Amino acid sequence: MTPLLQVHDLVKHYAAAGLFHGAAPPVRAVDGVSFEVGRGETLALVGESGCGKSSVGRTILRLQEPTSGQALFEGTDVFSLDRTALRRLRRRMQIIFQDPYSSLNPRMTIGAAVAEGIEIHRLAAGAEIGRRVAALLEEVGLDPAYARRYPHEFSGGQRQRIGIARALAVEPAFIVCDEPVSALDVSVQAQVLNLLADLQRDRGLSYLFIAHDLAVVRQIARRVAVMYLGRIVEAGPTEDLLSAPRHPYTVALLSAVPEPDPVHRRTRIVLRGDLPSPSNPPPGCPFHTRCFHPARNERCLTELPVLRPVGATSAACHYAESTPLPTAVELGEA
């Protein structure tokens, strides 16, 4: 069976206007990213701010136009669709955001917001719309009576549930979840993660789950792709990637996760320096300016490593075969 979504060599560059000196080099937000998402599956896209993970999600939905590349959704080439066809496709592909408040119209009741998609796509008419809205609110754990209330009357967790109900209203097969729990308190975050898991089970949904938190990712996704400076540097089954990371950036990211356990302390790798600018990425391996791999050498400065299978995952590092695990790594200088 073909995957629900196939993304091939996706590139998204943003033209950057220089302030004083004309055109600046483009920001290479996404620089050749390929992956697949199966039916009923969650793929997590993980990375730090500026790695391009959100741009990937938005480009696939054509909320932003790609620079080049291909995305096949249920066999349809998303990037070649005209507006009418795109609107039909949006019924199948939805997105939920980190801050649902900014995507809700403050003057529209919750009921009207959830009903909007149903009306646009003519999925129901008359009293049936109200019944569907009530059922959706109930499905995401909200009182159907809330339909008459306005967004400001709700807490962050409730608003995220409203955002999810809105996305579900058009009966999608695929949802881009862009940091959906990052702004929530831990007790509420757990509620929303459980809800997303239940909805996936009940509706057979596929998720592209964009996040920066590896512990959250482990909770929700069986497969994960780690991004750094617009590229996937490592991808594979979550448990394999977390137990035996092959790319030094994954090792560093993993070691930085604050685990609530003071007894089993892991070695911390404190990466030196800052993330390089995506408008001027380093030549060769994009990670070489911060790399602590003992085998790193001149080759890393000039030759871009390609993503290739190494053990149970794929990694884009020339020396992925010999990447030491967090426990064995010497601390990089802070």
Next chain:
Amino acid sequence: MTRVLDVCDLRVSFPTADGSRLHPVDGVSFSLDRGETLALVGESGCGKSLTSLALLRLVPPPGRVDPGSGIRLGDTDVLALEGEALRRIRGRRIGMIFQDPMTSLNPVFTVGAQIAEGVRAHFPVSKSEARERALRLLQEVGIPDPSARLDAYPHQLSGGMRQRVMIAIALAAEPDILVADEPTTALDVTVQAQILEVLDQLRRSRGMAVLLITHDLGIVAGRADRVAVMYAGQIVEEAATPDLFARPSHPYTQGLFASVPRITGPVRRLTPIRGTVPPPVAWPAGCRFRPRCPQAFEQCELPPGLRPVGSGHSMRCWLAEESS
């Protein structure tokens, strides 16, 4: 151990439209020794940030610190201070850093000028000596190429570097206590690790006490000596860090732990706390966690006090009676 801070029965209140007062901080007591890190942990609205603002008498009006509250910095009664004396406490005795360094830095002055200003506000030194100290501070907080960064403007620095600058400004006054209010929440995890490392080094090298205010139990695990968990304006559990993590006793603390996804061990369905944190107007009588507590019983309609459940370990729960 030298006691540097004593907070006793701190209450912060705000007037309401009907003339009564709400207490978002309601009877908080804790102390801090030299060189110690105490973490104040809780979710949004628990009163942890307001508690830290009260230490510096920075509660925004019409809020106030209620009579009967006690804040002592060594021999100094902070609540009795006015004017110049109060200003000397701020920064010099207690330094503070916040979640978002960009809003606390002045965009039109160089980093070096802002640190030097901090130095000269507290010590009678020449301009060149202040700049010299600013350079040393940038070095101390681990900014690469510090002499070049001295002349950089805030917007030219990354989020992590800006937070280091904020720490340098706080250190300029050589405070006994550093209050760090969610210092790494806006930063990426690898940068967060860098900043926490810097704070830890400074605590050790300067013997500074740190009050770390955070919502993240993960950060606490590696960094704090003691933890106080706050819920609805009160400390509900306090213990040495290893003890709290080994034996979380208050049902709220237990609920927090069960809500956090883990990076190791088996992946299980999370067990969230039911409901949401209520705002101060909706705090119930008796135990404030009662409506969300899976173990609530009749006695919980009366307010529980903080009771010991072990050595240096206490909680605000009627179950403490049964366990002891």
